[in-house]
Every structure is written in C-alpha cells, then in structure tokens.
Amino acid sequence: MLRKRLIEQFNLRSRLKFNMEDGRIWLDENRMLLVHAKAMAAMRRELFETLGPHRAQGLLLRMGFATGRQDADLATKLVGAGDDYDVFNIGPVLHGFEGIVKSTITEAEIDWEKGSFFGTVELEGSWEAECHVEHFGTGNDCACWSITGHASGYVSQFFKRFIVFREIKCVARGDDRCVIVARPAEAWGDDPFLDYFRSEDGDAPFREVEAALSSVRARMPPRRASGRLVGSSPGFLAAFDLLGKAAGTPVTVLLLGETGVGKEMFARWLHENSPRAAGPFVAVNCGAIPTDLIESELFGVQRGAFTGAQQSRPGRFERADGGTLLLDEVGDLSLAAQVKLLRVLQTGEVERLGDDQVRRVKVRVVAATNVDLKQAVAAGRFRADLYYRLATYPVEIPPLRDRKSDIPLLAAALLEKLEPIYGKSFLGISDWALQVLQAYDWPGNVRELENLIERSVILAPNSGWIEVEHLFPEGPPQGLTGAEVDSQGHVGHPDAALEGDLYTRLLAEGFDLEAHEDRLLRIATERARGNLTHAARILGITRRQLAYRLKRGA
Structure with missing residues (x-):
C-alpha cells in the first residue's frame, strides 16, 4: 500500500519517458537502458570468471553505489512534496521501478539531525540472486552485490554520510530470503567488508599485463598533452594537430573561426608549448581599440608625440619581446595600421609613434580573426601583402555546433575549473541536461557554454547535479536542432505525434x-x-x- 501511495504521490510514472524515435529512455533527467536480464547475467558471470570473485564483487558493489547515488538525487528533488520519511522511502520504490528488486524496509532507526541510519531491508525477486543461482548454483557467499551497493549509495547520498549495507541472508546460499542491514561506516569497525568499496590495483596477473602495457607505452613516442584545450572530435583534433606541428617553429600562425570558439586559448597553448614559453604572452584585441589609438597601442608612443602623451610608453610588440603576441580580430585594423604591421613583420623593427629610434624585437606573431580575409582583400579593406604574410600557416577552429561530441568533455572541464572558484562540488551534469546542451546550436560557441556553466554553478545546490533548470532557468532556447525540448527541458517528447492528433480532434469538436x-x-x-x-x-x-x-x- 505504501509503495502504491508513493508512486502516485510523487507521480513517478510520469517521470519515466520512452522516446522510441530517438532511442532513449528517461527517468526524470537520467538516461536509462532497457536491457535483457539474461544478457546482464552473462556479463556478470564473465566478470566473476575473468576477475575472480573478490574483484568482481567489489566492482559490482561500486557500480551499484554509483546508481544509488543518482536515485538519491532524484528522491532529494522531491523534498517539499512530502515529508522526509516518505521521500526516503522512494529509494526502494525506485529500485523496484527499475526492475532490479522489490525492497521493503522492515526496521529503521533514523536520526535526521545527525544523518544516521540503522536499518534492515528485505529483498524479494532479486535478479542478481536469481542469475547467480542459475550460473553458479547455491554456495556459501551472498550474491546481491550491486543491490547492496545501490542501497549504500542511496542512503549515503541521502544522509550525506557514508552508510554501509551488508547482506546477511541470501537465496544464493540457500536462505529463504535476501536481507541486508545498514549502519554508519564507523559502526562496522575494522570489518574487511569495507575494503570492497575501495578500488583495487588488481591481482598479480593484471599487474603483469599492466607492466607489459607500460613497457609498450615507454617505446611509443610521447603524445602531446592538450593542456587547457579540451576535445576529441575530428574537427578539434585536426586543428590541434596543425597547432602542435607549428608549436616548435617560428612560423606566423593565423587562427580562423567564429567569435567565441577559443582562439585565444589556442594561441596560449601554442605559446606555452613553444621554445618561447618562458617569455611573455601578450594579447591585444584590435577591434576593441579606437582607430586613432591602435598604432600607439601596438608600436608604442614617445613623450610629446601628441597632446596627452606625457610620457614614453612601449607598445605591445616591445612588451612581447622574446615571447608571443596575439593580434586578435586582426581583420579590424585600419589600412594605415596594416602598413606599419607589415613592416614590423618583415623587418622585426619597431618605431614608436613620434620617435625616429628603431628598436629590434623578437616576437612570434599569432593572428586571429572571424572575418573572411580573402573577401576583405577583394573588397579593398585588407592589404593583400599583409594577408599573405599572416596566412602562412592558417588553422581553422571549428564552431561548437560542428564538434558537439566535445560538449560533455568541455562542460565537465569547465565545471571542474569553476567548482573551487565558487566553493562548491557537484556530482556532474545530468544525462538529460547534456542532451539539451548537445541539441543547441551554440551561436556564442565555447564562450557561451562557459557562461552558461558558470551560471548553473551559482544556481545549482551544492553536492547535487547540474540540471536543465540550472542551465536554462527561463527555459531552453528556441530553435534547437537534433531534438525538440519542451519548457522543462525534456528532449524528444515521446507522445508529440499523439498529442497533435488529440488536440486536432478537440479543436474540430469545438473546444x-x-x-x-x-x-x-x-x-x-x-x-x-x-x-x-x-x-x-x-x-x-x-x-x-x-x-x-x-x-x-x-
């Protein structure tokens, strides 16, 4: 009766969505998989035969722990729709909802203020116990490892304290039913069972394999680390490969791409991985400086050169001497500034405004623009000789909409960077939120994604998940491609066609x-x-x- 009431009270059935067209199943914002129990049983058996019982049991326990934490996060979102005990009881209901087992809390000693839980749970219809008996028969060990891990993860996440379940009865060893008991980790003392929650280095055969792999890796050429550049899509890797080949040379690099794709990040990587890494990295946005000031900013100014020039000042070229100078939005330079820039690139000599002294500089120039310079040359807005000087080594950085497989990596990296800044820690970005992110076309590219993730870090509760409502508090943007998203951020509504027919009939009948x-x-x-x-x-x-x-x- 309690189970039925909780399912209706928290509207669990409406949170389970099947989207046949897109091949996705959702439980709230978590992507689910409907798989054959026999296939899972076969994989479980192979784990035991390949890893050995001890390591397989630990792996299953930790896998269950991770899923339990996700279910606890869903239950925690329901606080406010019922009292804490009802919300807590959603855990067993969710596990049954997912087809794993019917769990019933038979004893519970809860201290909400201290976050303490001592309890007993009976398991009925455990798929894990059934498949274990089918493949290995009854024996001396308990079998519900992933279920026990799920219960531990759920309660630990719910109470924000490490609480450990342990199976004391199991049909896989001939008992009449499966039973798990819980207590805070410290209450178990030095019980070696706790070691199952810790990842192991592996048995001797696995250490031998790892040693062999390490030997092979040692003979392979070192792979260049990407550092702050994140991505694995073909477009990103092609641009990164070109950048890496230019890093050790003095060649002038032209970075091409839309606004916000991360041209300055690419330029910084180029500098940090070049022989000039110990020198300065100086960036200047040519489009953000007034035309009448750009020459003094780039080349410097001598005292008295014009009204207001009360002291001599070096320009960006001099400040970047021995290092790298990024000329961002170089396509916005005036024709007069283009002439002087070309001379510096050809001679390596700088003359400050109002001065006749020549100063030699050794600067690696990286230019960047979102302007089609070829068209600008044809229109007479950009000098052809300067274009050919800058475009010696062009690198095209793809827009984010063309590298959507990088979005989960970028979002995770941005989240990791922002967590310590805001003093927060998160479980990650929900599956559904990632689907919405990947459905968006990102006109602002990586810069827009960074702003969105930063806002979500501020809005999301500490120790929880980043969800659609934190990323898009006013609702997801219109015009998404690849999936339709409703006002709650639900991707690919499974009943859209049926709803369309229903509404059409209603309107025809006089609504x-x-x-x-x-x-x-x-x-x-x-x-x-x-x-x-x-x-x-x-x-x-x-x-x-x-x-x-x-x-x-x-």
Whole structure:
C-alpha cells in the first residue's frame, strides 16, 4: 500500500519517458537502458570468471553505489512534496521501478539531525540472486552485490554520510530470503567488508599485463598533452594537430573561426608549448581599440608625440619581446595600421609613434580573426601583402555546433575549473541536461557554454547535479536542432505525434478551454485527496498557480 501511495504521490510514472524515435529512455533527467536480464547475467558471470570473485564483487558493489547515488538525487528533488520519511522511502520504490528488486524496509532507526541510519531491508525477486543461482548454483557467499551497493549509495547520498549495507541472508546460499542491514561506516569497525568499496590495483596477473602495457607505452613516442584545450572530435583534433606541428617553429600562425570558439586559448597553448614559453604572452584585441589609438597601442608612443602623451610608453610588440603576441580580430585594423604591421613583420623593427629610434624585437606573431580575409582583400579593406604574410600557416577552429561530441568533455572541464572558484562540488551534469546542451546550436560557441556553466554553478545546490533548470532557468532556447525540448527541458517528447492528433480532434469538436481546464484542476485535486501541493505537482505547475486558478474558477 505504501509503495502504491508513493508512486502516485510523487507521480513517478510520469517521470519515466520512452522516446522510441530517438532511442532513449528517461527517468526524470537520467538516461536509462532497457536491457535483457539474461544478457546482464552473462556479463556478470564473465566478470566473476575473468576477475575472480573478490574483484568482481567489489566492482559490482561500486557500480551499484554509483546508481544509488543518482536515485538519491532524484528522491532529494522531491523534498517539499512530502515529508522526509516518505521521500526516503522512494529509494526502494525506485529500485523496484527499475526492475532490479522489490525492497521493503522492515526496521529503521533514523536520526535526521545527525544523518544516521540503522536499518534492515528485505529483498524479494532479486535478479542478481536469481542469475547467480542459475550460473553458479547455491554456495556459501551472498550474491546481491550491486543491490547492496545501490542501497549504500542511496542512503549515503541521502544522509550525506557514508552508510554501509551488508547482506546477511541470501537465496544464493540457500536462505529463504535476501536481507541486508545498514549502519554508519564507523559502526562496522575494522570489518574487511569495507575494503570492497575501495578500488583495487588488481591481482598479480593484471599487474603483469599492466607492466607489459607500460613497457609498450615507454617505446611509443610521447603524445602531446592538450593542456587547457579540451576535445576529441575530428574537427578539434585536426586543428590541434596543425597547432602542435607549428608549436616548435617560428612560423606566423593565423587562427580562423567564429567569435567565441577559443582562439585565444589556442594561441596560449601554442605559446606555452613553444621554445618561447618562458617569455611573455601578450594579447591585444584590435577591434576593441579606437582607430586613432591602435598604432600607439601596438608600436608604442614617445613623450610629446601628441597632446596627452606625457610620457614614453612601449607598445605591445616591445612588451612581447622574446615571447608571443596575439593580434586578435586582426581583420579590424585600419589600412594605415596594416602598413606599419607589415613592416614590423618583415623587418622585426619597431618605431614608436613620434620617435625616429628603431628598436629590434623578437616576437612570434599569432593572428586571429572571424572575418573572411580573402573577401576583405577583394573588397579593398585588407592589404593583400599583409594577408599573405599572416596566412602562412592558417588553422581553422571549428564552431561548437560542428564538434558537439566535445560538449560533455568541455562542460565537465569547465565545471571542474569553476567548482573551487565558487566553493562548491557537484556530482556532474545530468544525462538529460547534456542532451539539451548537445541539441543547441551554440551561436556564442565555447564562450557561451562557459557562461552558461558558470551560471548553473551559482544556481545549482551544492553536492547535487547540474540540471536543465540550472542551465536554462527561463527555459531552453528556441530553435534547437537534433531534438525538440519542451519548457522543462525534456528532449524528444515521446507522445508529440499523439498529442497533435488529440488536440486536432478537440479543436474540430469545438473546444471549451475554460471548461477543460476546470475539469483537469478538479481531477488532479481529487486524485491528490485535496492536497494542493500534490495536485500542483501532477499538473506540472506551482501550488500558487493552482490556488489562483481554483479561486478564479470558483
């Protein structure tokens, strides 16, 4: 009875969505997989035969622990729709909802303030125990390792404290039922069972294999580290490979790409991996400096050169001497500045504005632009001789929409960078949120993604998941490609076609909007037995919105 009430109270069935067209199943914001139990059983058997019982048991326990934490995060989101104990009991219901096992809490000693849990849970219909008996028969060991790990992960995440379940009865060893008991980790003392939660280095045969692999790696040429550049898509790797080949040379590099693709990051990597790494890296945005000041900024100014020049000042070329100078948005330079820039590139000599002294500089120039310089040359806005000087070694950086497979990597790297800045720690970005991110076309490219992740770090609760509502608090942007996203960020609504047919029929029959809305409100309120909070959750609106509509219709 409790199980049925919780399923209805928290509207769990509506959180499970099947999208046949896109080949995805969702439980809230977590992507799920519907797999054959026999196939999972075969994989489990192979783990035992390949790794040995001890390592296989530890691996299954830790896998279960990770899934338990995700289910706890879903349950925690429901706080406010019921009391803490009801929300806590969602854990066993979710595990049954996922087809793993029917769990029933038979004893529970909970201290909500201290975050302590001592309890006993009975398991019925454990797929893990059934498949273990089928493949190995009954024996002396318990078999529900991933289920025990799930319970440990769920309760540990829920109470923010390491709480460990251990199986004390199991049908796989001839008991009449499976039973797991829980207590805080420290209450288990020095029980060696706790070692299963720690990843191991492996048995001797695996150490021998690792040693052999290390020997092979030692004979391979070292692979250049990407550092702060993140990506594995073909477009990114092609650009990165070109950049790496130029790093050890003095060649002038022209970085091409849309605004926000990370041209300055590429330029910094080039500098940090070049023989000039110990020298300065100086960046100047040519498009952000007024035309009448750009020459003094680049080449410097001598005192008295013009009104307001009260002291001599070196330009960016002099400041970058011995290092690298990034000329960002070089396509915005005036023709007069282009002439002087070409001379510096050809001679390596700089003359400050208002001075006749020549100063030699050794600078590696990296130019960057989002302008089509060939078209600018044809239109007479850019000197052809300067273009050919800068375009000796062009590197095209693809826009983010053409390297969407890099989005999970970029988002994770940005999250890792921002966590210590804001003093927060997160479990990661939910599966559903990643789907929404990958469905977006990113006109602002990596810079837009970085801003979005930073905002989500501020909005998301500490120790939780980054979800769609944190990334897009006002709803996902319109015009997504690759998937449709509704106002809650749900990708590829599975019933879109059916809904379209239903609404078409309703309109054809003469649709009374107010009457249908009033009826829906009454049905939801009756189903929630008068509890407006529960009724609002069923309808997908806030309690305040529901109360207003009910009052308006009264």
